[in-house]
Amino acid sequence: MKHRNNSHTTSPIHDYLQELHRQFAGVKEGDLATYIPELAKANPNWFGICLVTATGAVYEVGDSRQPFTIQSISKPFVYGLALEDNGRAPVLAKVGVEPTGDAFNSISLDPGTGRPRNPMINAGAIASAGLIAGRTVKTRFQRLIDTFSLYAGRELSLDDSVYASENETGHRNRAIGHMLRNFDILTGDPTPTVELYFKQCSISVNCRDLGIMAATLANRGVNPVTGKQAIRGEYVESVLSVMASCGMYDFAGEWIYNIGMPAKSGVAGGVIAVLPGQMGIGVFSPPLDARGNSVRGIRVCNELSRIFDLHLFNRPGVGRSTIRLKFSGADVTSSRVRDTRESQVLRQFGVGIQVYQLQGHFTFATAEFVVRDIFDNLAAIEHLVLDLKRVLSINESACRLFLDLLEKLSATGRTLLFSYSARLPLLRRYLKAKLGARFTALFHAYEDNDPALEWCENQVLDAHLPGRTPDRSCERADYELFVGFTPAEVELLSTLLTRRHYQRGEVIINVGDEARDLFFLARGTVSVLVTLDSGARKRLATFSPGMAFGDMAVLDRAPRSAVIQADQAVECDLLSIDDLDSLGHKHPAIKIKLLENLSRGLCRKLRKANREISVFD
Amino acid sequence: MKHRNNSHTTSPIHDYLQELHRQFAGVKEGDLATYIPELAKANPNWFGICLVTATGAVYEVGDSRQPFTIQSISKPFVYGLALEDNGRAPVLAKVGVEPTGDAFNSISLDPGTGRPRNPMINAGAIASAGLIAGRTVKTRFQRLIDTFSLYAGRELSLDDSVYASENETGHRNRAIGHMLRNFDILTGDPTPTVELYFKQCSISVNCRDLGIMAATLANRGVNPVTGKQAIRGEYVESVLSVMASCGMYDFAGEWIYNIGMPAKSGVAGGVIAVLPGQMGIGVFSPPLDARGNSVRGIRVCNELSRIFDLHLFNRPGVGRSTIRLKFSGADVTSSRVRDTRESQVLRQFGVGIQVYQLQGHFTFATAEFVVRDIFDNLAAIEHLVLDLKRVLSINESACRLFLDLLEKLSATGRTLLFSYSARLPLLRRYLKAKLGARFTALFHAYEDNDPALEWCENQVLDAHLPGRTPDRSCERADYELFVGFTPAEVELLSTLLTRRHYQRGEVIINVGDEARDLFFLARGTVSVLVTLDSGARKRLATFSPGMAFGDMAVLDRAPRSAVIQADQAVECDLLSIDDLDSLGHKHPAIKIKLLENLSRGLCRKLRKANREISVFD
Numbered sequence A, B: 001m002k003h004r005n006n007s008h009t010t011s012p013i014h015d016y017l018q019e020l021h022r023q024f025a026g027v028k029e030g031d032l033a034t035y036i037p038e039l040a041k042a043n044p045n046w047f048g049i050c051l052v053t054a055t056g057a058v059y060e061v062g063d064s065r066q067p068f069t070i071q072s073i074s075k076p077f078v079y080g081l082a083l084e085d086n087g088r089a090p091v092l093a094k095v096g097v098e099p100t101g102d103a104f105n106s107i108s109l110d111p112g113t114g115r116p117r118n119p120m121i122n123a124g125a126i127a128s129a130g131l132i133a134g135r136t137v138k139t140r141f142q143r144l145i146d147t148f149s150l151y152a153g154r155e156l157s158l159d160d161s162v163y164a165s166e167n168e169t170g171h172r173n174r175a176i177g178h179m180l181r182n183f184d185i186l187t188g189d190p191t192p193t194v195e196l197y198f199k200q201c202s203i204s205v206n207c208r209d210l211g212i213m214a215a216t217l218a219n220r221g222v223n224p225v226t227g228k229q230a231i232r233g234e235y236v237e238s239v240l241s242v243m244a245s246c247g248m249y250d251f252a253g254e255w256i257y258n259i260g261m262p263a264k265s266g267v268a269g270g271v272i273a274v275l276p277g278q279m280g281i282g283v284f285s286p287p288l289d290a291r292g293n294s295v296r297g298i299r300v301c302n303e304l305s306r307i308f309d310l311h312l313f314n315r316p317g318v319g320r321s322t323i324r325l326k327f328s329g330a331d332v333t334s335s336r337v338r339d340t341r342e343s344q345v346l347r348q349f350g351v352g353i354q355v356y357q358l359q360g361h362f363t364f365a366t367a368e369f370v371v372r373d374i375f376d377n378l379a380a381i382e383h384l385v386l387d388l389k390r391v392l393s394i395n396e397s398a399c400r401l402f403l404d405l406l407e408k409l410s411a412t413g414r415t416l417l418f419s420y421s422a423r424l425p426l427l428r429r430y431l432k433a434k435l436g437a438r439f440t441a442l443f444h445a446y447e448d449n450d451p452a453l454e455w456c457e458n459q460v461l462d463a464h465l466p467g468r469t470p471d472r473s474c475e476r477a478d479y480e481l482f483v484g485f486t487p488a489e490v491e492l493l494s495t496l497l498t499r500r501h502y503q504r505g506e507v508i509i510n511v512g513d514e515a516r517d518l519f520f521l522a523r524g525t526v527s528v529l530v531t532l533d534s535g536a537r538k539r540l541a542t543f544s545p546g547m548a549f550g551d552m553a554v555l556d557r558a559p560r561s562a563v564i565q566a567d568q569a570v571e572c573d574l575l576s577i578d579d580l581d582s583l584g585h586k587h588p589a590i591k592i593k594l595l596e597n598l599s600r601g602l603c604r605k606l607r608k609a610n611r612e613i614s615v616f617d
Helices: A010-023 A073-088 A088-094 A122-129 A137-152 A160-169 A171-182 A193-203 A205-220 A233-246 A249-258 A295-308 A338-351 A364-376 A396-411 A425-442 A449-464 A488-492 A551-557 A578-587 A587-615 B003-009 B012-027 B069-086 B088-094 B124-129 B135-153 B160-169 B171-182 B191-200 B205-216 B231-246 B249-258 B294-310 B339-352 B364-376 B396-411 B425-442 B447-465 B487-494 B551-556 B575-588 B588-616
Strands: A049-054 A056-061 A204-205 A262-265 A270-275 A280-282 A323-328 A353-362 A383-394 A415-419 A445-446 A498-502 A507-509 A518-523 A524-533 A537-543 A563-566 A570-576 B048-053 B056-061 B203-205 B263-265 B270-275 B280-284 B323-328 B355-360 B383-394 B415-419 B444-446 B500-503 B507-509 B517-523 B526-531 B537-543 B563-566 B570-576
Touching: A010 A049, A010 A171, A010 A295, A010 B364, A049 A205, A056 A205, A056 B124, A073 A122, A073 A137, A073 A193, A073 A205, A073 A262, A073 A270, A088 B171, A122 A171, A122 A193, A137 A204, A137 A205, A160 A193, A171 A193, A193 A204, A193 A233, A204 A205, A205 A233, A205 A270, A205 A280, A233 A249, A233 A396, A233 A425, A233 B203, A233 B249, A249 A570, A249 B231, A262 A295, A270 A295, A280 A295, A295 B396, A323 A338, A323 A587, A323 B500, A338 A353, A338 A449, A338 A587, A353 A364, A353 A449, A364 A396, A364 B012, A364 B048, A383 A396, A383 A425, A383 A449, A396 A415, A396 A425, A396 A507, A396 B012, A396 B294, A396 B575, A415 A449, A415 B160, A425 B191, A445 A449, A488 A587, A518 A578, A551 A587, A551 B231, A551 B280, A551 B588, A570 A578, A578 A587, A578 B588, A587 B575, A587 B588, B012 B294, B048 B205, B069 B088, B069 B124, B069 B135, B069 B191, B069 B263, B069 B270, B124 B171, B124 B191, B135 B191, B135 B203, B135 B205, B160 B191, B171 B191, B191 B203, B203 B205, B205 B231, B205 B280, B231 B249, B263 B294, B270 B294, B280 B294, B294 B570, B323 B339, B323 B364, B323 B588, B339 B355, B339 B447, B339 B588, B355 B364, B355 B447, B364 B396, B383 B396, B383 B425, B383 B507, B396 B415, B415 B447, B444 B447, B487 B588, B517 B551, B517 B575, B551 B588, B570 B575, B575 B588
Parallel strands: A353 A383, A383 A415, A415 A445, B355 B383, B383 B415, B415 B444
Antiparallel strands: A049 A056, A049 A280, A262 A270, A270 A280, A323 A353, A498 A570, A507 A563, A518 A570, A524 A537, A524 A563, B048 B056, B048 B280, B263 B270, B270 B280, B323 B355, B500 B570, B507 B563, B517 B570, B526 B537, B526 B563
């Protein structure tokens, strides 16, 4: 392990690639492509490896910045652009998608229609180039190289001397162009399209570019390093399909069998491989085998696939991690502070409120898992909150399942609430389009779980405590902290209280204030608010008339730790710390009762907090 | 929506399949297979659909229980068994993996070696059958049908009349057998192997069986309904690879392009499609198209793929949901209750303790995401806890990354702790094999986060409070609840205290006990324990000498809610509720001080609990 002594803080993946590079640098098999002089000038020792994850980590070793021409690796990217420019059906009418089992330069046109068998052979690639929109070769090439640059995340350019050489010697490809013209696969003069094809092959890239381009395909068309879209997501599956079935020519079956990743190679020595949803790999090493594939490129892909278990078809299940946490309204409540009677009702009947915290990407299989779990537990559910805070994406088929869930819950008298739904605008648009006029009545969206839970709790409380009046003003005798006090004691304490009025929105207590008073709420509600790191304000608690607040800082004499603000016009009675202190001397029995009531309240809150922690832990 | 009135509580997926069935039941194209009379007897209206998820949900509609013969759908399953019996290389020596672009009954042997091009054409399937181990056709077939039964999750049987018919008319397949014998692909008399092949094709299945068999391939070889392994996981990728490249004969390229799932069809009208990690699909409808594929089968697969967006290459990223939650030892602590000074140190320096809650399946891509995040935050990490509670599986490449992480952290003086590692025996075995003698020193495994956190906290406390003696016996004057008491007050209170001794393991307080005393801990530690639904015991708190316990039930006069047990030989001072009550009358000032200390302690605990909730929420 000695060679690692200076790499204790480098990523182990970087180390593996270094090892792999050392391991295969000595391979001397294969020959340089010689069909144009420029390719024969390559240094056979050039060797770069680059692995880029779909989350944007770039690992590169060796000659990963050495420029070379992209050659046939351009084919899948041009095919993707042709799909974007024309749609799938018109492209399929001109170029097939069946493997030929033949070599890369086989002409392989359908005997009847002249349609090239697939876009990875030269004939199909030239036909694809013919489908790139634009009036002149120049504008068409500009669009093409701009797209390639989006994939690579940097501005790419043409290697003029390679292009000149290709253009001069490309008789076979010119022949293919005329043959395609003969079958009306190309229309008009085929020469500009063949020139466009020579140009696309002569774009200069390096191994790092290839890794990022491959990772862009792995990331549904979004370059994971720059975050920019290079191709519409819906066409990525088509590009990867032709790479998988035809990308390695007559080696395609073996490649998928052994390496298990859609791939493409080029005669300059580049290879890309794509593991959808996970990573892209780029390798560069000029010596080629008899089939025209980079010798080291194939070995590296093979080894990476074997060591890291990357085979496409070796996939663990996606469903089970979809539900992050489930809990009921009996264990976790909103920040609306409830009185003793209400708390008891929620402990008993809050199980009908079920919260599902969802996470990850929502597709058919993950949404199915959630919907099934809900249906399996339907008997226990009255109100269902789907918490979307940690959902990373949603597709239309998942939206469709959620729509059906919504319809079925509402048809059986249940309520479905979404919290954090603003994270998924597609869901909202989908539901709005499908529900039409019923959207407003059926789509209950909440900013976070807290108001959603409060709404559900209010339904449960209204059902089980008919006629409850939570926000009615409160007499002093009804203050929670005065429970067990005689009228005379209430009277005596009243003389120490100062009545204060606050307007809606007025700050009653501010962060950092010295604690001077204990507050008894007589009218209106007040909320405890903190500002999160994100800048957003979060409600920690809302108190109703009869409750006390500000007690903790009074007890432990700490500065105020949160803002308390009036939700409406509010009246409070204040008991100052000094009066509280002197109460101990003058009326110790009252002080003892008050402290006992206070600590019982703290016990209740602590028991509730511990219950919540045991749910979350 | 009227037709759904009686289906409000059925799964929406079941409804979709019903709709699909209605939609395609009217399709009248295609013809029954007629090459043997038995197949021509099928009812062309038979039509079943079955979708089975990799998590084991079965959705079936139509004639999903109608028996028919499996025919060519047997080929991938037999190929899988041949791989298990022989290993990959010997199988590849006899059967290739390249698509032919030819029809199903093309002989397609390699002109030089006679090796069939792939195992999905008849020649390759007969060669695969030749690789099934066993001494007689009978024992070989028994192994084969036992394997098929594991895939289907029920005991399958042979359709004798179809077998007799196949055996009688299968001259072309007999010819293939002899051709394979000629090239030594089959050895010995080819007849028993051709008969085995006829038998495998004549196994009777229904559409539900096909769905479950396909889902078993989607679930890495484990039948998701029965939980039984039908094929070793490592060979599943090979079976799916040949299905993807060759499963639909000359239609394979188009199939992968449009439908995007490895698939296989049979002439009796069955089709299976597999979406790895997600689901298997089985369709049954006898009328076939000119290529020998079920007309409705193809339409249904096409429509399911389109509607539910099932294309293999359309995959969202896997990395980001891998880290469920991160928190530091400054925000969440172990259940070891700390004194005020220790708590302050942990608030200040606990950030060096980092806990990563991981979740889901660990493969290269998901482990890479975690390891990268750790390296990105390395400067802040002194002690790292990897919480594996919600990790569903791990493969060797992920183990390898964790080994490297461990090596690198330990080389830079950091500690890596695993909690819940017993869930992943592979990880332990892997680390043990690779670390050898260093395993014991480097592998820190904890049952859950609590002891792991406590260990880390002790390191931090020892570093910042040298010479601390947390478990030293305590004088009465040093009780936390007596803070601010004069010696005379301590003396007076001491007369009310009763000293009790407990042995190690003795229960001090039991669940449901009436609260009669407040406990002051003088010597030893005690732990609060609850029994979880799972039956496991969980520690909620451990108290050290000087601390009080049992205070909450004394305050709110609730029955005891947890067990409190002596960790070692323990001495406590008990203050009875009666004495506490009378203290209020006789020495109110002392009672007030005691209550104030009590409620300050509750405030501290509540603030800490609220901080933890804000981390978990």
